[in-house]
Amino acid sequence: MSNFFKSKFFIILAIVTVVILILMAVSTITTDRANPAGDAVGTVMSPVQRVFRSIGDATGNFFGRFRSNASYREENEQLSARVAQLEEETRELNALRNENERLRGLLSLGETYTEYEMVGARVIAKDPGAWYSAFKIDKGTTSGIRKNDVVMTSAGLVGYVYEVGTTWSNVVSVIDSRSAAGCVIERTGDTAVVEGSVELMNEGNCHLLYLSRDAGVAVGDFVETSGLGGIYPEGLLIGKIKTLSVDSQGLYYEAVVEPAVDFERISEVMVIKTEA
């Protein structure tokens, strides 16, 4: 064992470990841009990730179609080839219509938030771990995106940009366990804090905390950003209250918020250039 500690391998391992620990300490100092190495890797990887994402979409659609056809056959054994063809066309038209609606919705965001400049982007990768809800979009500094820019869909708030590369950005969503935002209940005007949590994140929900016991809120009330906290502008729809309870100390209400955005199926987003 003592030989191991004197070996060249152990010395190199110790040096590498110390260097990484120093880099960890240095990287905690936040910067507006990704480090050059991270930017280079992200720039090279994003087209590949985009291709794989498309493959994943196509595969998912294929199996989804297979499942629906199988159940349909059970109910309608006399289904003719003509009907199947028409159904296929209808599905394609529906897909196009849905995409059209999504894109129209995104465009209408620009009309709603006229004071901000916006950029459309596609989601090309998602953080696969169970602990965080982050994803990568295909626009970066070349499109004018900066750290802390707000990301939305026509349905509501998605999150904010936490790292920017040349042609990509990483976005942390409102349901991520690292995320917290000041919010206001639209109907009553009561303020609170919306916070991500590991348990709720995987259900696509988040927590609402520090809501006064005097607040006259109810399940189904809409929750918007309050503009406090410095990242999100005021009035962006976060979601609606799903369940309401009193916290363990009995001081505040706490609630589960169902975001307006379906984070499982998110594909196109708008980035609001809040600093433009």
Added chain:
Amino acid sequence: MRHVWKTLVLLLALVIDSALGSYIGILDISPSFLLVTVIAMAMAGEFAEAGIYGLAAGVLWDLLWGRTFGFYSLLYLYAALGARAFLEMVYKNTPVITAGITFAASLLCEAVLCLVNFTIWGQGNFWYDLFRYIIPTAAYTAIVQMLLFFPITRLSRPKEERGTRL
């Protein structure tokens, strides 16, 4: 040439994890192809090689997703070295043993992430997360390891060693 292929496989695993992870997930549980690749490569190569590929995998992950650079680098470096050290003790590299080590490595990595998440962000309930995410993720990753063991091991071993048992 072997190292070029291994690097490409590592990059492929990284891309599969980030682009296809949500499609192959079952009940919000996705396997880590990167960890599968790192452990299989560590078990099939030399000690130093295990460290280098573990470190490379972690650095790539840090560059793509890490908010604190170096965290995954250390995690994957020591996971690879730990796997290789275990092999020194058992002298046997079979799909079941490698899957077992992958299970243990995944369990440790996810548990560390959970604890860091809890410590830094004050998030999480360790026991709930252990049974809901950590153990299922480790099991799923180990199953994927059993499926991918032979192709990755074959690719990772030097040409002269292929076809022989460790």
